[in-house]
Amino acid sequence: MPTADHCSECGSPTLVEISPGQLQCHYCSAVFRAPRLEGASVRIAKGANVIFGKNAHVIIKGGLQIDDGAQVAIEGELTILAPGDPERIRAAREKT
Numbered sequence: 001m002p003t004a005d006h007c008s009e010c011g012s013p014t015l016v017e018i019s020p021g022q023l024q025c026h027y028c029s030a031v032f033r034a035p036r037l038e039g040a041s042v043r044i045a046k047g048a049n050v051i052f053g054k055n056a057h058v059i060i061k062g063g064l065q066i067d068d069g070a071q072v073a074i075e076g077e078l079t080i081l082a083p084g085d086p087e088r089i090r091a092a093r094e095k096t
């Protein structure tokens with residue numbers, strides 16, 4: 001399974017996170033690994049130019065950080081799932 005920023009099968013830039021660390025092409029349904037998304041929020045850094053197209057359905061788990069200077073256009077559907085409850089996360093970490 002390749003790692004991808006865009007679909008290597010059909011070239012679509014629209015990849016949807018279907019489970020932690022897995023992206024599926026919106027157009028041809030190919031599935032890719034996305035190690036940079038595993039357990040982390042998404043950061044769009046200064047200088048980036050990101051466009052979520054009209055057909056995009058993007059789900060970001062853990063929040064989205066957009067740095068000053070980044071260009072971000074959201075034309076499609078963007079769902080940001082809130083990070084977990086900090087108290088529960090702390091409690092879970094203390095058990096291990």
Ligand SMILES: [Zn+2]
Nearest residue numbers: 007010025028
């Ligand atoms: Zn594709």
